[in-house]
Amino acid sequence: MEPFTLRQDPTAIALCRALFPAGKRLPAADTDALLSRMDAQLANQTGLQRSLKAGLLWLDNRHRLVRGRAFHRARPTQQQRFLDKLATTPVSGKLLRLLALPFKAAYVLDEQVEQATGCRQPVQLPAQVETFRWQQQITAARDCDEDMTLEADVVILGSGAGGAAAAYELACRGLAVVIIEEGQYYDRSHFTGKLTEVIPKLYRSWGATVATGNAIIPVPVGCNVGGTTTINSGTCMRTPPSVLQRWREQGLGAFTEQAMAPWFEGVERMLSVQQATTETVGPIGDLIDRGAAANGFLQRQPLMRNAQGCDGQGLCQFGCPTDAKQSTNVSYIPRALERGAFLFSGFRAERLQRQGNRITGVIARGQNADGRPITLSLTCQQTIVAMGSLFTPLFLRQQGVRNPHLGRHLTLHPAGVVNALFPDRDLANSRSIPQGYGVSDWEEQGLMFEGGTIPLAGHSLLNPLVGQDWVRFTEDYPHTAYFGFMIRDTSEGRVRRGPRRGLPLIRYHMNRQDFALFKRGIHALACWYLDAGAEQVLIPGLNRIVRIHNRTELERFLRSPLKPKDFLISAYHPLGTARIAASPRDGVCDSRHRVFGYPGLSVMDGASVPTSLGANPQVTIMAMASRAANMMARELLNDTDSTHTPPQGEYA
Structure with missing residues (x-):
C-alpha cells in the first residue's frame, strides 16, 4: 500500500487552490510545491498525517452531504463559496480552521510571501559565536555517557526569571549551586527567526498550552535555558505600590516599597533596563x-x-538574534555560572528525595545522544522549585506536597x-x-x-x-x-x-x-x-x-x-498557583518562599506571587526570588547581618 501524500490527494489539491487564490500582491498558491513541502515536513509525523487524512475525508463528505458530490469534484467557484459559508458555522467552522491551519502555515511561512507583505529580510546569523569560560559549567544530558551523583548546597529546578535570579544571588554568596533545566541551552546562532525552527526549540509543547473556560486563552510558556524570559517581549515594570500595599494588608508586612527598592534596583542594573x-x-x-x-x-x-542596543528586528518572542534582550540566558545564568554555579540542561526533575517531610535532594533524568537514559542524583540542603506557575504546582503535588491552595488562585x-x-x-x-x-x-x-x-x-x-x-x-x-x-x-x-x-x-x-x-x-x-x-x-x-x-x-x-x-x-503572565502567604490557611509558602510543612523546599517563580499585578511580572519575580535567595543564603551561612543588600558588583 502506497503511503499517503498530500501532493497526490485530490482533496488536498482542491483545498489548497480554494484557500489561496491570487490576490493583488500575493500569487495563487503553487499547489505542487506547497504540498511537497508539507509532505517533507510530515514524513515522520504519522499522527498528524492521519489527522490530515481524516480531515480531508471529512471535508469531502461534508460537501457531499450538502451538494451531492465530493469537494474535490466541485468547480473552483463552488469550492470557494462552500468554504466561505462553512467558516461561519459554529462547529464545522472550527473543524475547517483546524484542517486549514497547516496549509496556511506552509503558505505564509514561504520567503516569497514574507517579502511580498513587506517583512524584514532573513536574520543574518553570525559566522562565529563567541565562546566563554562559563559555558564550561553547562552539562547537557545529550553529552553524558554515565549516571552522575553530586552534592550541592542548593539545587534549583528551572532557569527562568525566578530560578536564574535565585541562582545568581546564592552563587554570589559562595554557595554550591546546581541548576536543573528541562530545556536545552541555545545561543544566538540558533535564533534564526524561522518560526518552524525556533518554536519547537524554545516553547513548551509548541506554544500549545491553553486555558479553557468561558473563553479559550492561549498561555504560551518557554522550555529552554532562560525559560519564558527568552520568549517574552522584554518589558520591565516594578510591582505597583498599590499591589504591595494589598500584600501587606494580607499579612505580608515585609513587602514595603522601601524594603523592595534595592531588589528592584539590582534587577534593573542586571538587565540594563531603559x-x-x-x-x-x-x-x-x-x-x-x-x-x-x-x-x-x-x-x-x-x-x-x-x-540595550536593540536594533528593532522584532523577534523578541523567538529568541533575540543579537543578545540585546537581557533574558536570563544572557544575564543571570552566565553571571551565576561565572561565580561557580553548575547548569545541567536537558534533565527533567523526576523525584524529590526526603527524610520524613524534609527535602534532602533531587533525582533528575535525561537522555543522551544515543537515546540512553541518564540519571542525575543530587543531595542538597535546600531545593528551590522554579518551574513556573503552570508546572511548579503539578510537580509539588506529584511529590506528595499537600496544601489546598496548591494549583489554585491562578491569575x-x-x-x-x-x-x-x-x-x-x-x-x-x-x-x-x-x-x-x-x-x-x-x-x-x-x-x-x-x-x-x-x-x-x-x-x-x-x-x-x-x-x-x-x-x-x-x-x-x-x-x-x-x-x-x-x-x-x-x-x-x-x-x-x-x-x-x-x-x-x-x-x-x-x-x-x-x-x-x-x-x-x-x-x-x-x-x-x-x-x-x-x-x-x-x-x-x-x-x-x-x-x-x-x-x-x-x-x-x-x-x-x-x-x-x-x-x-x-495571556502571558500566569501567577499565583503556589503563592506566598502569612499562614498555610492562605497560601503554599511563607514570606521567605519556604513551602509550609516541608523543610528544605522553597518556590521562587511566578507561582509564588500572591496576587495579580497588573504589570509585566518578570522584574517582580526576579526581585522576589533575589530577596528570598538572599535570606536562604544567610540561613545556610549562619549570617545574621540583616542589612545585606543585592550585590553591587560589575553585573549587579
Whole structure:
C-alpha cells in the first residue's frame, strides 16, 4: 500500500487552490510545491498525517452531504463559496480552521510571501559565536555517557526569571549551586527567526498550552535555558505600590516599597533596563500617542525594556538574534555560572528525595545522544522549585506536597487586542519591537495598554478567514496596526494534571467584573484608532472579525450581548498557583518562599506571587526570588547581618 501524500490527494489539491487564490500582491498558491513541502515536513509525523487524512475525508463528505458530490469534484467557484459559508458555522467552522491551519502555515511561512507583505529580510546569523569560560559549567544530558551523583548546597529546578535570579544571588554568596533545566541551552546562532525552527526549540509543547473556560486563552510558556524570559517581549515594570500595599494588608508586612527598592534596583542594573527608543518602537507609537491624546490620556510613553542596543528586528518572542534582550540566558545564568554555579540542561526533575517531610535532594533524568537514559542524583540542603506557575504546582503535588491552595488562585492578566487598517501607511510591523509603547492612565483601575504587534504568521494564522478574504487580510499586514491591553484580573483559575506531561489542564473563568474591564479596554483602543485616522477598526474574535468604521457602530457592537469567547484573548503572565502567604490557611509558602510543612523546599517563580499585578511580572519575580535567595543564603551561612543588600558588583 502506497503511503499517503498530500501532493497526490485530490482533496488536498482542491483545498489548497480554494484557500489561496491570487490576490493583488500575493500569487495563487503553487499547489505542487506547497504540498511537497508539507509532505517533507510530515514524513515522520504519522499522527498528524492521519489527522490530515481524516480531515480531508471529512471535508469531502461534508460537501457531499450538502451538494451531492465530493469537494474535490466541485468547480473552483463552488469550492470557494462552500468554504466561505462553512467558516461561519459554529462547529464545522472550527473543524475547517483546524484542517486549514497547516496549509496556511506552509503558505505564509514561504520567503516569497514574507517579502511580498513587506517583512524584514532573513536574520543574518553570525559566522562565529563567541565562546566563554562559563559555558564550561553547562552539562547537557545529550553529552553524558554515565549516571552522575553530586552534592550541592542548593539545587534549583528551572532557569527562568525566578530560578536564574535565585541562582545568581546564592552563587554570589559562595554557595554550591546546581541548576536543573528541562530545556536545552541555545545561543544566538540558533535564533534564526524561522518560526518552524525556533518554536519547537524554545516553547513548551509548541506554544500549545491553553486555558479553557468561558473563553479559550492561549498561555504560551518557554522550555529552554532562560525559560519564558527568552520568549517574552522584554518589558520591565516594578510591582505597583498599590499591589504591595494589598500584600501587606494580607499579612505580608515585609513587602514595603522601601524594603523592595534595592531588589528592584539590582534587577534593573542586571538587565540594563531603559526606555525603548522611538526608532525601535516604530510608527505604532505615534498612532497610539495621537489617538490616546485626542481622548484625554496623559500617561503615554515608550515602555521600559531590558534590551540595550536593540536594533528593532522584532523577534523578541523567538529568541533575540543579537543578545540585546537581557533574558536570563544572557544575564543571570552566565553571571551565576561565572561565580561557580553548575547548569545541567536537558534533565527533567523526576523525584524529590526526603527524610520524613524534609527535602534532602533531587533525582533528575535525561537522555543522551544515543537515546540512553541518564540519571542525575543530587543531595542538597535546600531545593528551590522554579518551574513556573503552570508546572511548579503539578510537580509539588506529584511529590506528595499537600496544601489546598496548591494549583489554585491562578491569575493570567488576560490580554485583548484591537487592530486597525491604515491603507496609506507602512507600519513596519516586522521591523519594530512587538511591545515598545504604553498608556498607563488606568493602571490603578486595573487596565494597562501596551503594544502587541505580532509577526506575519500570527497575523495570518490567528483569524477565522479563508480564501479571498484571508489572502486580502494577509496582504494588509504592513498596514494593520496592532495594540493591546492587559487587565489586573480578579478572576482565578486552577491548574491540574493534563493529558500528557507538557500539556496541563488549565481552567479559567473570566468573571463579570473583569469582562466589563476588558470591554472598556476594547472601547478605548477603538476610539484611539478612529481618532488617529483609521479607515476601519478590526476587533478580532475566534469566530469572526468585527469591522468598525465609526463610533456609532462601535457603541452598537459593545451594547450587543457579548461573552468572553467572542473576543481573541491571550495571556502571558500566569501567577499565583503556589503563592506566598502569612499562614498555610492562605497560601503554599511563607514570606521567605519556604513551602509550609516541608523543610528544605522553597518556590521562587511566578507561582509564588500572591496576587495579580497588573504589570509585566518578570522584574517582580526576579526581585522576589533575589530577596528570598538572599535570606536562604544567610540561613545556610549562619549570617545574621540583616542589612545585606543585592550585590553591587560589575553585573549587579
